[in-house]
Amino acid sequence: MRLLATLLTLMLALPALAATTDPVEGQAVTARLITAEDGVSGATLSAGLALEMEPGWKTYWRTPGQVGLPPELDWSGSQNIADIALSYPAPERFVAFDIENYGYGEEVVFPLAITLENPDAPARLAVEATLLVCAEICIPETVSLSLDLPVGGTVDRASADLLARWIERVPGETGFTPDAVHLDDTALTLRATAEAPLSDPQVFPEHGEFGAFGPPDIRVDGRTLWARLPVTGPGEGPLDVTLVDGERAMTFRADLATTAPAPPASGQGIWTILAFALLGGFILNAMPCVLPVLSLKLASALQARDRALAEVRLGFLAAASGVIAFFATLALVLIGLRAAGVAVGWGVQFQQPAFLAVMVVLMILFAASLWGLWEAPLPSGVASAMGRAGGTGLRGDFATGAFAAVMATPCSAPFIGTAVAYALTSGAGTTLAVFLAMGAGLALPYLAVAARPGLVRRLPRPGPWMASVKAVLGGLLALAALWLLSVLWASAGPWPAVAVAAVAVAVLAALSLRRRRAMVAGGGLAAAILAAILVPGGSAPDPVAGGDWVRFDPARIEAEVAGGEVVFVDVTADWCLTCKANKRLVLDSAPVTEALQRTVAMRGDWTRPDPQIASYLESHGRYGIPFNAVYGPGAPEGVALPEILTEAAVLEALAAVR
Incomplete structure (x- = not known):
C-alpha cells in the first residue's frame, strides 16, 4: 500500500481528465467512485x-465494534473486472447509543486495487453499496454507482492525490512491536512497543464476526503501550489487532500469551523521570555555560540588597519565570520538529562546527566583560530587554533568567540524558512536563531567593573583592572556551579550530582597545562562523585508534555474540563531559580494564554526526549520550547500563550476559 501511494504521488505531474462519477446523494451520505486513471492503460486500476x-453522521469499519454493520459492496454489474481488493483505512473510535464503535466520520475513501480480465479492452465499474450510517438514529443507505473507462487515457491528478492520502492511512505491517497479547473470557490485555514516540494511541481488536470489546484502558510509558479491553461478546477464530497513533497504523495477528502483561507502575516511571529532570536542571547551575548570567545575577543581587524585600522577590520570580518560559518554548519546538520527522536530541548541537565557533567567541566575550574590557555582556537585543526603563526592571530580570536557560542548553549534567531520552520517546504532554521540570530545577536558586528575599541582605556590600571574583569567573570562561576549541578540533579538524582561536584572540585584543566594542563583538561572531564553515578541516584525530578498543560496528555485534563472545559498547564524544568522567573513573580503572580485555570492546565516537550511531541509540530508546550496553550469549538483545557508570554495575553486567 505504501508503494502504491508513492507511485500515485509520482503520477500527479501527468496531465489528466476527470475520472470520477457524479456524486450520488442519500439521506445522510454522498458517494462517488473515483479512479486514478481516466482509462484502461494496463492490467490494473487504482x-x-x-x-x-x-455533520454528526458516521459509518462503520470492517469490524464495527459492539454494534453496527460493515459496508456491503456488490460488484456484479462490473465488466472486464477479474478481481477487486478493498482496503480499509485506520478507523476512529466513536460512541453510538452509549456503545463504543469503530468507523469513520465526515469522510472516508476506501481504496480499491482492481485487476482487469483483458488489459486491452474497456472496463466498467459498477457497485451497489449498502451502508449503515448513524447519528442519533441509524439509517441503512443503498447507493448505486458506475464508471466507464475506455482504452487509453492518463492520470487524474485530483483523484490520484486523494487516493494516495487515504492509502497512506491503511494499516501496514510496521510501526509497533507486539510484546505480549493475552485473551480470556473477561478481557483482552496487550503490551506493544512503538518505533517512534506515542501521542494518542488507540486499539481496535477483531475476533470473528461476534467478538466485541468495551472501552479500553490505555496507558503509555515512554514508547510502551499497554491496553486492557473488557470482552463484551465472545469471539472465535484468530485475533487481529490494529494499533493506531496519529497518522501511523499497524495490523497484526496476535500470538496469545498464557499470562496477561502487567500494566506499567501507576505514575512511578514519570515521577522518577520528573525528579531526575528537576535534579539535572539544578545541577546545570554549576555548569560553565551559565556562569556569565549567574555572575550578572550576583551583581544584580548585590545592588538589590538595600531595596524593598517585595521588589527583590518580584525580581527573582521574574528571573525564574524567564528560565521556565524558555524551557517550555524549547519543548514545544522539539515537539514540532519531532512531528515533522526531524531528528532531535540533547547535546547534538556540539556536533556542529558553527555552533562551537559561536560558543567559543561568546565565552571570550563574557570573559572580557568580567575582566572589564567592555560593558555590554549580552547581545544588543537582550541588553535592550534588560534595560531598566520604567523603574520596575522585571523585564530585565525575566530576560536574565531566559538567557541563563539559553546558556545552559549546550551543557550536560547527570540525570539530564535519562530525562531527555524519556521525554523524546514519549508523547507531547510528557515531553513538555519533563522540560518544565528541568526548567524548574535550573530556576531553583532564583526561587529560593524569592522565597527568602532577606538573603540578599546577608551579602557583603560591593567592593574591591568583586574584581577578584570577576577575574576568577572570567578565567573559568576562558578555560571553557579552550575546551570548546578542543571539541571543534575533534569535530571539524585542526585548521577550523586554529582559525576560530585566532578570531577569539583578535576579538579579545580589539576589545582591549575599547573602541567600537559592539561592532567588534558582532564581527567576531560572524568571523568565527565563517572560519568554522569555510576553513578546510584537515584530518581530525581518531578517538578509537590504538588500545584494546575496536571501532563500533552494530552489524558485528550479532556475529560476535553468536560465536560466544561478550561485546561491550561505549558510545562517547569529545563534547560529552559525563562520558569523559565515566571513562576516567570507571572504564579505565584496573578491574574494568582487565574484564574488558576478555570481551570485544567497541567504542563509537559521536563527536561528529553519525547516522549509524544515531539509529543505534534510537533503537535503544536513547537520544543522547553517554550510552553503554553489554551483549552476550545470555543477553543477545543487550543490557543497557546506567548513565553514570560504576565499577560494580559494569562488572555485574559483564558476568550476567555470559
Missing part, C-alpha cells in the same frame, strides 16, 4: 469508493 457524511 480506484476508490469515496463517502462524505453529513
